[in-house]
Amino acid sequence: MxxxxxxxxxxxxxxxxxxxxxxxxxxxxxxxxxxxxxxxxxxxxxxxxxxxxxxKASCRYPTPQKRGPKPVKLRDHSPREPLESTFPATASSVESGDAELLVARGSSYLASDSPLSNSVTSRTLLELLGSQAQTATRVHLDLLAGLLIATPPHTAASIADHCISLYTQYIFGVVPICHEGRLRDTANRFFTLPSGADGLADHHARIWRCFAANTEREQVEILRSLTLLTAVCAEVAYVAPDSLLPDKHLIAPLFLHASRQTLRVYEDYDIEHPNSSSLSIRMLLSSAIQQATGKQEVAFHILNEAGLMAMQMRLYDESSLAGQEPIEENILRNAFWQLYVCDKTAFVMKTRPVTIHEPLFECELTLKDHSQHSVPLFVHGQEQSDAGLEYQLLERFHVIRRLWALAARVIQAMVSNSRTAPDPNTKAETSPDSIAQVSEA
Known part of the structure; x- marks a missing residue:
């Protein structure tokens, strides 16, 4: 049968x-x-x-193939390997104890804060943290090696400190979007080597520890601080004259490359969760790229990213800054007005499409020039006149902003009148409100 x-x-x-x-x-x-x-x-x-x-031959039939998933009893129930064994190996120069400490910290974070209990997801997040730290460490080590070759008489710490000083003296009045104290803390963390770190392995291990963090958010903040510092150094190196920075042509490309490479490590997270550093970094990189290569389209693209982030954060609304830390609030305020000036300039010069434009706001432009809880962004120098100097610089910055806004409003009114009233004799009668608005500005 x-x-x-x-x-x-x-x-x-x-x-x-x-x-x-x-x-x-x-x-x-x-x-x-x-x-x-x-x-x-x-x-x-x-x-x-x-x-x-x-x-009278033997009759044989082929064995039918089984289809569908394997029965549960045939599945492998062997215990999974611990997370430490699946964590990606670090560079050979990094001490094993540091890598184990980072894995232990990541494991405790995933066990306590993460809503995902699946071990595969845990391993994925741990690998992400490890790969980010590895990439950033490699980029920073390349930067330090390049600075050592380009400027043998100077240390990386002295170069970074000099760039910060040049920023506060010559650039802050035009682009007041960085806190001097935080820049110097970052330079001390990543560029200053202790006297005991004589060996190459000790040097690499210390750099690795600089990127160690308990959570992804904490690690991104560390990467942001380094990216901002290198972007400031790149901008200063391209803008400062040779008399102030003799080796500018050697160190500027190194800082620019390091800043862009570090930003790529956490770029997706930065777009999803922007802060003041996200805006400042892109404005500085846009200016540095335009100075370095003349590639305006690349520079405009990066600057437009900052504008889109500002619109996403609703920085045109004063209430959007409620609850922010005082330093963060001041930098966000200045960063928005800087982007506002850039877009007004682009509108007047017709150089690129603008992203920060009043008709695109969901409410009225209510952002104030100064905060009620203003804190100084200068910390270098103990003179009492520093606070007054910073206030004067910010006042001049807002004067420039109002001038460009006035120019943009005049040109916009002229274009609007030319479209609605071709007859030049009727222009003044058709838009008295626009002319009065221009006069008030």
């Missing part, structure tokens, strides 16, 4: 290209007939088909 399923020819019949018979199988009388009276052009699909029976 055959199985109730679909019949198939035996292996011998299939080799001879003989098909299975559609007739009702059974132990027919054909079995006892002479061989020459039996039709051998079809296989009846019986356990011993008539062809093999007549030829």
């Amino acid at each position: 055959t199985s109730p399923g679909k019949r198939q020819a035996c292996m011998e019949c299939r080799r001879r290209k003989v098909k299975v018979s559609n007739a009702d199988p059974g132990f027919r009388e054909a079995r006892v007939r002479p061989v020459w009276l039996t039709r051998n052009d079809q296989c009846d699909g019986l356990p011993t088909c008539k062809n093999c029976y007549a030829a």
